[in-house]
Amino acid sequence: MTTIYDVAERAGVSPATVSRVFNGTSVSAEKVAAVRKAAAELNFTPNRTARSLRTQSSEVIALVIPDIENPYFTEMARGVEDVASEAGYSVVLCNSDSQTEKEATYLQIAIAEHMSGVIIATASEATSLDAILSTGRPVVAVDRATRYDIDGVVIANRAAGVAATESLIEAGYRRIAYIGGPEDIDTAADRAAGWRSALAAAELPAASPAELGALQRFATFRVDGARAAMEELLDLPEPPDAVVAGNNLIGVGAIQVLTERGLTPPQIGVAVVGSLPFTTLSPTAVTMVRLPARHMGVTAARMLLERIGGDAQPARTVVLRGEVQHARAVRA
Amino acid sequence: MTTIYDVAERAGVSPATVSRVFNGTSVSAEKVAAVRKAAAELNFTPNRTARSLRTQSSEVIALVIPDIENPYFTEMARGVEDVASEAGYSVVLCNSDSQTEKEATYLQIAIAEHMSGVIIATASEATSLDAILSTGRPVVAVDRATRYDIDGVVIANRAAGVAATESLIEAGYRRIAYIGGPEDIDTAADRAAGWRSALAAAELPAASPAELGALQRFATFRVDGARAAMEELLDLPEPPDAVVAGNNLIGVGAIQVLTERGLTPPQIGVAVVGSLPFTTLSPTAVTMVRLPARHMGVTAARMLLERIGGDAQPARTVVLRGEVQHARAVRA
DNA sequence: CTGAAAGCGCTAACAC
DNA sequence: GTGTTAGCGCTTTCAG
Numbered sequence: 001m002t003t004i005y006d007v008a009e010r011a012g013v014s015p016a017t018v019s020r021v022f023n024g025t026s027v028s029a030e031k032v033a034a035v036r037k038a039a040a041e042l043n044f045t046p047n048r049t050a051r052s053l054r055t056q057s058s059e060v061i062a063l064v065i066p067d068i069e070n071p072y073f074t075e076m077a078r079g080v081e082d083v084a085s086e087a088g089y090s091v092v093l094c095n096s097d098s099q100t101e102k103e104a105t106y107l108q109i110a111i112a113e114h115m116s117g118v119i120i121a122t123a124s125e126a127t128s129l130d131a132i133l134s135t136g137r138p139v140v141a142v143d144r145a146t147r148y149d150i151d152g153v154v155i156a157n158r159a160a161g162v163a164a165t166e167s168l169i170e171a172g173y174r175r176i177a178y179i180g181g182p183e184d185i186d187t188a189a190d191r192a193a194g195w196r197s198a199l200a201a202a203e204l205p206a207a208s209p210a211e212l213g214a215l216q217r218f219a220t221f222r223v224d225g226a227r228a229a230m231e232e233l234l235d236l237p238e239p240p241d242a243v244v245a246g247n248n249l250i251g252v253g254a255i256q257v258l259t260e261r262g263l264t265p266p267q268i269g270v271a272v273v274g275s276l277p278f279t280t281l282s283p284t285a286v287t288m289v290r291l292p293a294r295h296m297g298v299t300a301a302r303m304l305l306e307r308i309g310g311d312a313q314p315a316r317t318v319v320l321r322g323e324v325q326h327a328r329a330v331r332a
Numbered sequence: 333m334t335t336i337y338d339v340a341e342r343a344g345v346s347p348a349t350v351s352r353v354f355n356g357t358s359v360s361a362e363k364v365a366a367v368r369k370a371a372a373e374l375n376f377t378p379n380r381t382a383r384s385l386r387t388q389s390s391e392v393i394a395l396v397i398p399d400i401e402n403p404y405f406t407e408m409a410r411g412v413e414d415v416a417s418e419a420g421y422s423v424v425l426c427n428s429d430s431q432t433e434k435e436a437t438y439l440q441i442a443i444a445e446h447m448s449g450v451i452i453a454t455a456s457e458a459t460s461l462d463a464i465l466s467t468g469r470p471v472v473a474v475d476r477a478t479r480y481d482i483d484g485v486v487i488a489n490r491a492a493g494v495a496a497t498e499s500l501i502e503a504g505y506r507r508i509a510y511i512g513g514p515e516d517i518d519t520a521a522d523r524a525a526g527w528r529s530a531l532a533a534a535e536l537p538a539a540s541p542a543e544l545g546a547l548q549r550f551a552t553f554r555v556d557g558a559r560a561a562m563e564e565l566l567d568l569p570e571p572p573d574a575v576v577a578g579n580n581l582i583g584v585g586a587i588q589v590l591t592e593r594g595l596t597p598p599q600i601g602v603a604v605v606g607s608l609p610f611t612t613l614s615p616t617a618v619t620m621v622r623l624p625a626r627h628m629g630v631t632a633a634r635m636l637l638e639r640i641g642g643d644a645q646p647a648r649t650v651v652l653r654g655e656v657q658h659a660r661a662v663r664a
Numbered sequence: 665c666t667g668a669a670a671g672c673g674c675t676a677a678c679a680c
Numbered sequence: 681g682t683g684t685t686a687g688c689g690c691t692t693t694c695a696g
Contacts, residue, residue, distance in 0.1 A: 001388075004689065004691095013666080015668095015690080016667060016669095016691080017667075020666085027665070027666080028666085031666085043463075045444050046444065047688085048444040049385045049390070049444075049446050049688085051691075052672090052690090053672050053673065054671085054690045055690085055691070058381070060445075068406050068413075069403065069410060071403070074400050074401050075401060077425075078400060078401060078427070085434075085437075090438070093425035094422070105417075108377060114380075223610065256612055276610070276612065277609065278403075278581065278610055279610075279612055280591060280608065281591070281613070335674085336673065337673080345682080346682065347675095348675080348676085348682070348684080349681090351676090357681095360682090363681085378673085378674080380674095381672085381674090382675090382688090383674055384688090385672090386675045386687085387674085387675070387688085
């Protein structure tokens with residue numbers, strides 16, 4: 001491992017000068033040239049660990065997400081990564097698997113490794129950001145709001161739920177069920193609230209409290225949970241004629257079950273809050289409220305970088321809206 | 333930031349003893365207790381940066397993949413992460429985006445950050461591992477073999493290509509096309525070779541050199557490229573009656589185009605080397621040669637950890653086979 | 665503009 | 681078993 005001292009010796013300058021060259025402080029042109037030459041010849045790369053120890057910071061940010069296998073989050077990660085690497089930062093992707101303990105471990109590592117900041121889609125309401133915030137490091141919340149007074153980028157979830165449901169109502173469906181994520185996750189709760197209010201606004205019989213209960217299911221935000229919920233719904237004495245899926249994977253699960261039972265959309269109406277990832281389905285049959293995942297990542301990364309740069313304005317929350325893409329096919 | 337000295341003072345011992353407690357070397361029971369108590373009271377977390385600088389290593393491994401948005405690679409990442417975190421390592425996920433330069437940057441960072449090792453699915457044949465290997469750090473290749481004498485975990489790609497093609501032949505298809513990834517990526521080339529040899533073995537007319545050329549397409553390993561290739565194939569004067577997709581996303585793209593043209597499988601035969609991620613299609617219509625992505629990640633991570641632990645046996649290459657899941661529906 | 669020197673927090677000899 | 685001490689490679693005052 002070649003160090004700053006090796007380079008200094010070869011270039012005939014002091015280590016401090018080499019450091020300055022690599023950090024952009026004023027050094028005379030000749031010395032800069034000499035240092036660069038020596039560095040190139042020795043194939044020198046500054047040791048980031050040493051720099052981190054000295055400066056108490058590192059050009060690394062952590063991105064903590066609940067499910068690395070969900071394309072929604074990987075798309076978001078792409079956005080984060082693109083702006084971060086543009087700015088010379090690398091991003092450590094941490095998969096919390098929706099577990100608060102794993103999440104806490106990663107947050108602890110972020111501290112111990114002197115990372116510059118973290119972007120987090122929290123596992124649940126229970127997530128504690130106390131430790132990381134007490135170090136003074138900036139934290140930006142994505143996708144899910146937190147109880148802390150920090151920057152955030154979220155989706156207009158209620159509006160997305162309303163839009164998805166309305167699209168189904170307009171297409172002529174009447175008995176519209178809802179399958180969402182865990183009740184204790186606010187994004188899931190908000191989308192469900194949107195569904196309820198759209199039903200109520202349309203004065204549909206399904207909007208009665210009893211019916212609402214019968215037609216609503218809280219699953220996980222994954223394919224399997226959604227499948228089970230969809231099966232249940234179809235086995236109801238009076239099954240729904242349409243369903244709103246609370247996220248992309250729930251949409252996949254629901255449509256899988258429907259397809260297996262020969263009920264491909266639009267025989268049963270389907271609207272998804274989110275995009276169907278890698279769908280092989282005719283894109284005209286299902287309404288999607290597309291969520292700007294990449295943009296979310298980009299925005300969050302920019303905010304974090306600003307904070308790392310010392311920006312101290314009051315915490316901001318950016319709300320992004322989903323874009324409705326109506327099914328073109330109408331009810332059979 | 334509380335340090336080892338603060339803890340030492342509070343516990344009435346020397347800093348070295350505190351260090352020993354946190355590193356499992358022999359310390360008397362009372363002192364261990366005193367140190368743990370003091371550490372807990374002060375909310376002490378060892379500073380990993382300082383440790384890394386001192387030990388010239390860190391409990392971090394890099395996983396470099398060409399496409400973070402491909403579920404095949406995220407599934408692999410899950411496997412890596414599970415065994416790594418079990419062993420107390422964290423993994424930095426680096427998306428090379430199939431670009432050799434980005435890849436080189438990440439590899440450089442892995443060195444500069446003293447990471448313990450790297451698992452890499454190379455962007456192309458051109459990938460240089462010289463710099464990282466010259467530091468003595470272990471590197472394990474996944475999915476794609478390299479020209480270096482290092483550990484690797486790969487798929488039996490030729491066999492997978494053969495299996496996919498044979499499945500179509502058995503189902504009665506005769507004019508079987510192939511859409512694969514970039515020609516300069518060996519996994520793509522091997523799968524294509526499998527397709528060719530299965531065709532030849534069956535003595536199909538499509539196996540003539542001229543036909544082979546007409547029926548073969550090299551796209552990207554992504555949805556868009558596959559779509560274009562599938563369009564081309566269908567617009568041929570004599571279009572194919574079946575197609576082998578070289579990876580999961582190519583399968584998605586091909587089926588999308590087919591569906592849009594009203595040619596849902598099994599009207600045209602489709603076999604995919606890989607799984608259709610999040611498919612909403614009836615799973616009976618398409619043959620998949622499922623690739624053990626997670627297992628690959630697990631195996632690679634275990635090998636890497638062994639090397640990090642000092643294992644110096646000759647380089648090993650583990651070859652994993654895909655598992656054929658035949659379409660149940662037969663040709664219309 | 666440039667060099668000397670003092671650490672950042674930790675570990676690993678080396679003594680005792 | 682435990683303390684003392686010398687760095688790991690870098691940045692950053694402080695002089696000059």
